[in-house]
Amino acid sequence: MSSTTGVHALVRRTHEERVLSALRSHGALSRGELAKRVGLSRTTLSEITAQLLQRGAIIVADTDAATRAGSGRPAERLALDPESGQFLGVDFGHRRVHVAVADASHDVIAQGVERYEDDISWPERISIAFGLIDRLSRETGVHYGALQAIGIGVPGPYTSARAGVPAVSWKKQLAPDGVDDAFAERFHAPVIVDNNTRLAALAEAITRPDAVDNLLYLRLSDGVGGGLVVAGRLVTGSRGFAGELGHVTADPTGLPCRCGKRGCLETVASVPAILRACREAGGDVDTLDDLALAVAKGDPAVDMVLRSVGSTVGRVLGAAAMTLNPREVVIGGEIVHIAPVLVEQAAATLRYELYSIPSDQPHIVRAAQLRDSDGALGAIAAIFHQSPLLAGYPDPTASSRSLPQQRSAL
Ligand SMILES: [Zn+2]
Numbered sequence: 001m002s003s004t005t006g007v008h009a010l011v012r013r014t015h016e017e018r019v020l021s022a023l024r025s026h027g028a029l030s031r032g033e034l035a036k037r038v039g040l041s042r043t044t045l046s047e048i049t050a051q052l053l054q055r056g057a058i059i060v061a062d063t064d065a066a067t068r069a070g071s072g073r074p075a076e077r078l079a080l081d082p083e084s085g086q087f088l089g090v091d092f093g094h095r096r097v098h099v100a101v102a103d104a105s106h107d108v109i110a111q112g113v114e115r116y117e118d119d120i121s122w123p124e125r126i127s128i129a130f131g132l133i134d135r136l137s138r139e140t141g142v143h144y145g146a147l148q149a150i151g152i153g154v155p156g157p158y159t160s161a162r163a164g165v166p167a168v169s170w171k172k173q174l175a176p177d178g179v180d181d182a183f184a185e186r187f188h189a190p191v192i193v194d195n196n197t198r199l200a201a202l203a204e205a206i207t208r209p210d211a212v213d214n215l216l217y218l219r220l221s222d223g224v225g226g227g228l229v230v231a232g233r234l235v236t237g238s239r240g241f242a243g244e245l246g247h248v249t250a251d252p253t254g255l256p257c258r259c260g261k262r263g264c265l266e267t268v269a270s271v272p273a274i275l276r277a278c279r280e281a282g283g284d285v286d287t288l289d290d291l292a293l294a295v296a297k298g299d300p301a302v303d304m305v306l307r308s309v310g311s312t313v314g315r316v317l318g319a320a321a322m323t324l325n326p327r328e329v330v331i332g333g334e335i336v337h338i339a340p341v342l343v344e345q346a347a348a349t350l351r352y353e354l355y356s357i358p359s360d361q362p363h364i365v366r367a368a369q370l371r372d373s374d375g376a377l378g379a380i381a382a383i384f385h386q387s388p389l390l391a392g393y394p395d396p397t398a399s400s401r402s403l404p405q406q407r408s409a410l
Pocket of ligand 1: 257
């Protein structure tokens with residue numbers, strides 16, 4: 001983005017954002033009204049609105065004939081297209097895919113989730129995601145003919161092939177090869193792919209009002225993953241494995257892990273592992289809903305399991321926090337909202353682990369507001385590409401796949 005073209009693109013994008021923001025807050029406006037509100041010349045404003053109209057981000061809503069004083073040709077009034085999906089975020093978990101669609105003003109206008117079995121192939125997962133995206137269109141009226149970019153989160157380590165090294169995954173886990181091509185071919189839009197938990201960490205860091213620049217993020221879900229923001233940068237590591245706290249050994253004699261090792265944090269603190277431990281302790285707990293009920297009842301066996309898991313999580317986070325000295329440690333995932341005692345115990349253990357640090361201790365917060373949709377929203381945040389956290393990330397607009405001349409709505 002250091003070239004003249006890059007600077008022009010940035011200026012144009014800034015102008016576009018101001019125009020879209022004005023239409024978002026004021027509703028339909030004529031070009032003359034828009035020019036006054038955003039402080040652009042009529043010529044520049046015409047160029048910007050022409051591009052936005054061509055892209056399908058805005059529409060001609062009506063004319064000002066009804067309210068116009070005096071004579072002259074009625075002026076067209078422009079408005080956001082409320083059903084035009086501009087950014088698509090897709091979060092593939094181990095057992096479900098979550099999709100979120102945002103409009104030109106970055107508002108999420110549709111989202112949904114579809115479940116699948118853990119062991120299905122990537123082509124099957126992609127097919128289920130396409131089905132969900134089509135269903136959202138039928139149910140909400142959102143269309144994808146003007147998509148600007150697609151962000152995709154996948155489980156496990158991931159390094160974009162465009163970053164100069166091939167994408168990799170765990171030895172025993174199928175790499176999500178072909179995901180980017182499948183979406184690019186289906187929607188004719190640039191695609192970026194990254195680890196879904198890293199994208200969730202990004203979403204969490206971006207939504208912090210004080211813009212956290214040193215953040216350690218752990219997500220407890222069907223798997224356990226992490227993301228690191230260090231010195232204001234989302235860190236990937238040399239091959240995409242940075243932040244994979246789920247595969248730090250927590251119990252050397254523990255259960256086999258999907259990665260091929262034994263006793264990883266994921267075998268203790270993933271949602272399936274926690275539910276299983278609760279059942280083994282005598283709790284009647286098959287689902288997260290059952291767990292919520294047991295927590296509400298104050299089931300002592302379940303409470304003990306959650307505290308034990310919290311201690312283990314706290315010890316692993318303690319080692320990472322001692323290494324990185326983050327300002328905040330955030331634990332995300334639906335389960336932390338259901339079982340706050342887990343987070344409280346992790347926080348207590350972390351305080352002990354970091355006791356020797358005299359000040360500036362990190363504090364744990366839950367992934368506030370961002371729940372199961374965090375990965376999909378992070379994927380959208382990544383393609384907005386406006387965060388300095390993403391310095392060094394491949395620019396989706398620099399993809400070899402250019403936007404097509406003609407787009408068709410689904
Ligand atoms: Zn593992």
